[in-house]
Amino acid sequence: MVSYRYLGSSGLKVSEITYGNWVTHGSQVDDTHAIATVHAALDAGITTFDTADVYANTAAEEVLGRALAGQRRESLEIFTKVYFPTGPKGPNDTGLSRKHIRDSVHGSLRRLGTDYIDLYQCHRFDYETPLEETFGAFADLVHQGKVLYIGVSEWTAEQLREGHAIAKDLGIQLVSNQPQYSMLWRVIEGKVVPTSTELGISQVVWSPMAQGVLSGKYLPGQPVPEGSRATDEKSGANFIKSFLREEVLEAVQRLKPVAAEAGLSMPQLAIAWVLQNPNVSAALVGASRPEQLADTVKASGITLDADTMAAIDTALSGVVYDDPEDTYRVSPKSRVA
Template sequence: MVQYRYLGNSGLKISEITLGNWVTHASQVSDDAAIATVQAALDAGITTFDTADVYANTAAESVLGRALAGQRREGLEIFTKVYFPVGPKGPNDTGLSRKHIFESINGSLRRLGTDYVELYQAHRYDHETPLEETMQAFADVVRQGKALYIGVSEWTAEQLREGHALAQQLGFQLISNQPQYSMLWRVIEGKVVPTSEELGISQIVWSPMAQGVLSGKYLPGRPVPAGSRATDEKSGAHFIEKFLRDEVLEAVQRLAPIAAEVGLTLPQLAIAWVLQNPNIAAALVGASRPEQLADTVKASGVTLDAGTLAAIDAALGEVVYSDPEDTYTVSPARRLA
C-alpha cells in the first residue's frame, strides 16, 4: 500500500504517490475508464488527487468529481489549481486577480462536488496582478472554508519567499510548490528546494517519469511509438521534445540493469528516485488504465542506497538538466488570454 508524508510545515498527510488527471480525464480516456482508474487508486491506498480547472477546459474536474462521488470525504485529499484561461477565455478568465480566484474556486468546488478542497494552488505566478492582491484573495478563500491550505506551482525561490512572507502576515499557510522534477530534469535542486526547506514548503512533483521517457519505451534511433504522448499535441507533446534526443534515450537505456539490480521496473525506479528527496511530499502520476497503478504504487516506500543513486547519476551523466535559471522562465510574462 502507498505510504504517506506530511505536506510542508503542516499536519496534513497525503499519499506520497498522488493521482493527477492532466491529460487523461476528459481527454485521453473515456469517463468510465477514468472512474475505474480512480477506484484502482483508492484500492491501492492513494487518497490524494490533483487536478486543475484548465485541464480539458474544466471537464477534468467534473470527471474527477463524479469518480469520487460517494467516497468518504474526510478520507480524501483533493487538490486543484487556478491561473490559466478557462471558459470563453475573456480578459478576466485568467490570472490570479481577486475576481478570477473567487470565480474559479466556486466553479471548481461545483464541478468537484465538494464544499472545500484541501489544497488550492496558484498554477503559475501572475506577473500582472500585485502579489498582495493574490495572497489576500487566497487568505479569504481559506477563511471562508473553501480551501484548507494554499500552494503554488512552478514558482521561483524568490517568489516562494515573498508569497510565504505575505501568507504569514495574512494568517494562513503556504505549504507546497508543484514543479517538474525527475532524474533528467533537476532544475529545482539549486534554489527552489533549499529555499523551500527553509520555509517549510514541500514539493509535489509532476512528470517524475519525464513524460514517459524514463519508462524506456522511447528508443534511440527509432520512431516514437504510435499513440504515445510524443505523437499527441493535446497530451503535452511539446513537453517531451527536450528528452527525445538520442543521447538522452541512450542514457535511459543504461538505467535498465540498475533497476533490475534493485528489483524494480524502470517506471518504479523513476518514481522511487524522486521520493528519495526529503523535500518531495508526493510524486504526481497519471494513468489511462487501472492496471497501470498496480505497478506504479510499488515504488512507494522504496529506499535506494547511496550506491544505487551514484550508479544512476553515472548512467545519466551529462544529459541531466539542472540549471536553476530555468525556473525563471516557466511562468508567462503576460497572461495568456
C-alpha cells in the first residue's frame, strides 16, 4: 500500500504516489478503461488525484469526477489547476485574473462533482496579472470553503517567495509547487528546492519517469515503439523529444543493472529516486491500464541506499539537465491564447 506525506507545512496528508490524468483521460484512454484505472489506484491506497481544467479541454476533469463518484469525499484529496485557456478561448478565458479564476473554479467544481477542491494550483505564472489580484481571488475561494489549499506549478524560486509572502498576508497557505522532476531533469534542485524548504512549500512532481524514457523501453538505435507516447502528438510527444537523444537512451540502458541490483523494476527505480528528495511530497504517475499501477505503487516506501544513488549518478553522467536557469523558461511571458 501507498505511504503518505504532509503537503508542505500544512496538516494535509497526501499519498506519496499521486494519480495524474494529464495525457490519458479524455484523450488517450477510453472512459471505461480510465475509470477502471482510477478504481485500481484507489484499491492500491492512492487517495490523491491530480488533474487540470485544460487537460483534454475539460474532459479529463469530467472523467475523473465520474470515476470518483460514490467514493467517500473526506477520504480523497482532489487537485486541479487554472491558467491555460479552455472553452472558446476568448480574451478572458486564460491567465490568473480574478475573473478567469472565478469562472474556472466553478467549472472545475461542476465537472469534478464536488463542492470543494483540496488543492487549487496556478498552472503557470501569469506575467500579465498582479500577484495581489491572483492571490486575492484565491483567498476569497479559501474563505468561501470552495478551496482548501493553494499551490502553483513551475514557478521560479523568486516567484515562490513573492507568492508565499502575499498568501501569508492574506491568511491563506501556499503549500506546493508542481514542477517536472526526474533523474534526468533536475533543474529545481539548485534554487527552487532550497527556497521551498525554507518557506514550507513542497514539490508535487510530474513526469518522474521522464515521459516514460526511464522505463527503458526506448532503445538506442531503434525506432520508437508503436503506440508509445513518442508517437502520439496528443499524449505529450513534444515533451519527450529532448530525452530521445542517443546518448540519453544509452545512459538509461546503463540503469538496468542498477535497478536489478536494487531488486526494482525501472519504473520503480525512477519513482523511488524522486521520493528520496525530502522536499517532494508526491510523485505524479499516470496509467493507461490498471495493471501498470500494480508495478509503480511498489516504489512507495522504498529507501535507496547511498551506493544505489551513486550508481544512478554514474550511469547518467553527462546527460542530466540540472541548470537552474531552465526554471525561468517554463512560464510563457504572455498569456497563451
